[in-house]
Each structure stands twice: as C-alpha cells, then as structure tokens.
Amino acid sequence: MSFAASVLTLYPEMFPGALGLSLAGRALETGTWSLEAIQIRDFASDKHRTVDDKPAGGGAGMVMRADVLAKAIDHASPPGDPRPRLLMSPRGKPLTQARVRVLAAGPGAVILCGRFEGVDQRLIEVRGLEEVSIGDFILSGGEPAALVLLDAVVRLLPGVMGNAVSGEEESFENGLLEHPHYTRPQEFEGRPIPEVLISGNHKKIAEWRRAEAEKLTRERRPDLPGIQPLAK
Numbered sequence: 001m002s003f004a005a006s007v008l009t010l011y012p013e014m015f016p017g018a019l020g021l022s023l024a025g026r027a028l029e030t031g032t033w034s035l036e037a038i039q040i041r042d043f044a045s046d047k048h049r050t051v052d053d054k055p056a057g058g059g060a061g062m063v064m065r066a067d068v069l070a071k072a073i074d075h076a077s078p079p080g081d082p083r084p085r086l087l088m089s090p091r092g093k094p095l096t097q098a099r100v101r102v103l104a105a106g107p108g109a110v111i112l113c114g115r116f117e118g119v120d121q122r123l124i125e126v127r128g129l130e131e132v133s134i135g136d137f138i139l140s141g142g143e144p145a146a147l148v149l150l151d152a153v154v155r156l157l158p159g160v161m162g163n164a165v166s167g168e169e170e171s172f173e174n175g176l177l178e179h180p181h182y183t184r185p186q187e188f189e190g191r192p193i194p195e196v197l198i199s200g201n202h203k204k205i206a207e208w209r210r211a212e213a214e215k216l217t218r219e220r221r222p223d224l225p226g227i228q229p230l231a232k
Ligand code: SAH
Pocket: 087, 088, 089, 090, 091, 112, 113, 114, 115, 116, 117, 118, 119, 132, 133, 134, 135, 136, 137, 138, 139, 140, 141, 142, 143, 145
C-alpha cells in the first residue's frame, strides 16, 4: 500500500515541484507514493470563482472561505477516508521527526495550503483539521510548507533511501544532533581528519561519535531529549 498525498492549493503547478526530482521523484514514478494536487478554485460557486473574502471585524488582507474549502476537502477526503487532514499553519504544532515518522507509517495525508491571512476558523473546527507549522516564521503560502512536510515523510517510506541505517543515526532520531562528518582528502587546508576515525577501532569510533553528538547538542540544542541535565 503506497502513501497517498492529496494537496489542496490555489497553485497546483507548484507540485510535485522539487519532489519530482531525486529520491522523492523516483519514488513517485515507481508508485511508492502518489500525489494529487487539487485546485481549490474549482470548488467556488460564483462565476468569478471567488475563494476569499474580507475578514469579519475588519482589518488587512483576505480570508479563505469556509464553504469553498469544505467542498474541496469533501471531494479530496470523503467520509471514511482514514488519512489525517492537515492544515499548514504558523499557528500549528511545530513539525517534528516523531510526527513525520507517524505520518510515514500511515495511509497518507490530505494537506490544505493556506494563502492570504489564512482560513475561516469554522472550517478548521468542522472538518477537524490538524494545524502543522514548519517553524516560527511566516511564508506567503502553505505550499512550500507542504513540500517540506512531504519531503520529510517520503524519504522514510520503505525503499526510498538506499541506506536505511543512515536514517536511524540522523539528527533528532535519538534526541541528539548528529556527529560531524569527514571524507577524503585525509588533509584539507592543513586540517587532518580526526585520528580516531582512521583508527579502524569501531568501538572507539562509536564512542567518539556519541560524545561529539552530545557536545554539539549541549551547545546548540540543550532542549532536545537526548540531553540529560549535567549533574551538580
Ligand atoms: N496571518 C497568518 C499568516 C498567513 S501566511 C498568521 O499570522 O498566522 C499564509 C499561509 O501560509 C498560511 O495560511 C499557511 O498555510 C502558510 N504558512 C505561513 N507560514 C507557515 C509556517 N511557518 N508553517 C506552515 N505554514 C505556513
């Protein structure tokens, strides 16, 4: 069973975009996952195909209409569709590797991309949308955020990454940032590769990597769960 993504957007041309290339693109071609980009405007009912309107209560910008979005969602995700319904939103829960893993293990996702000031609150409540943020900054639309989320999910699908082990050692997988990497040449601008890495002693190498990962995480991301507070 492959991972099925349905993306609701005013810019279906943005998909698959970067996900049509490299590992994700190959996996899309071979059917490891599927992607359907649905034009929200097709569900507008007036002759101008209006999808937004002025915010109730006044203020700048426009808001995406609940009625039009509900029709688009019901088309993409009829009752009984087991896939989670996500709304890309800076107000959402920040996306984590743990959430990405759960999504990748599931049947797919229905992803709504906001534009303008966002979407009518009633739509979020009535259609049970899970708001997902990709970070504390504002994009002009949800499309790049959806591409980011799908990239993170697709690389975890079975068979997409050549070397599965490399996924397990990655940053965040064990609550730590990853250790530094080195490759040839042996010496670069006067700097040699750390000696332990060319020692051939696998136990020493594993210990060194673990210590480096902990040091880096302590310096940069003491909030990550792999870091225990230092004993007093
Ligand atoms: N007025 C809103 C921002 C709207 S930005 C606010 O202040 O919260 C327009 C759209 O871009 C949003 O509806 C959302 O779909 C998308 N977007 C912007 N920043 C995002 C982020 N950090 N993560 C996920 N989606 C984001």
